[in-house]
Amino acid sequence: MASDKELADFLAGVERRAFKQTVYAVRDDDASLDIVQDAMIKLAEKYGDRPAAELPLLFQRILQNAMHDYFRRAKVRNTWVSLFSSLGNADDDEFDPLETFEAQQGSAGAESNERKLEREQILQSIDDEIQKLPARQREAFLMRYWEDMDVAETAAAMGCSEGSVKTHCSRATHTLAQALKAKGITL
Helix, strand or coil, X not given: CCCHHHHHHHHXXXXXXXXXXXXXXXXCHHHHHHHHHHHHHHHHHHHCCCCHHHHXXXXXXXXXXXXXXXXXXXXXXXXXXXXXXXXXXCCCCCCCHHHHCCCCCCCHHHCCHHHHHHHHHHHHHHHHHHHHCCHHHHHHHHHHHHCCCCHHHHHHHHCCCHHHHHHHHHHXXXXXXXXXXXXXXXX
C-alpha cells in the first residue's frame, strides 16, 4: 500500500513529464493540463491504496485512456463545429494583443525569423512523421523515448509483450529515420 507521502511524491515526480507527453499528443496546453490533472485525481481516488511500485504503470494507462477520451470528444465536437461553421462570418479577424509585444533579448521570440521558421519547419516535419506512424508504434515510441520508460514498463502499460514493444519501437525509429532523411533532415 502506498502511503500518502509516496503517492504525493510520485505525482510530483511524474507531473512535468506527463504534461509534456500530453502536450505533444494533444497540442493544446490548457487541454493537456486538464487531462493530466484528471488522470492524477483518478489515480489518487481509485488506485491510491495500491503499492507504490504499481503507480507508474497505472498512471500511464489512466493518462493514455484520458488522452483517447479527449480525442473522442474532440471528434464529436469538431463534427458539430464544422456543420455550423458555414453560418459564421468568414471576415471576422480576431486581434491578438500578444502579437504586438516585443520579445526580450535571448528568448525564443527574439531569434531571427529565418532561424525560427527553419526550426519550426523541422519540428513540424518530425511531428508530422510521428503522427503518420501506426498508433501502436507511435504509442511505444513515445513511451520509450519521450517518457523514458523501460521495455517492461512500456509493455505493461500497453498490455503487450516486451518483444512487441521492441518491434514497435524498432519499426517506428526506422520509419522516422527514412522519412526524415528523405526530407533532408539528419539529427
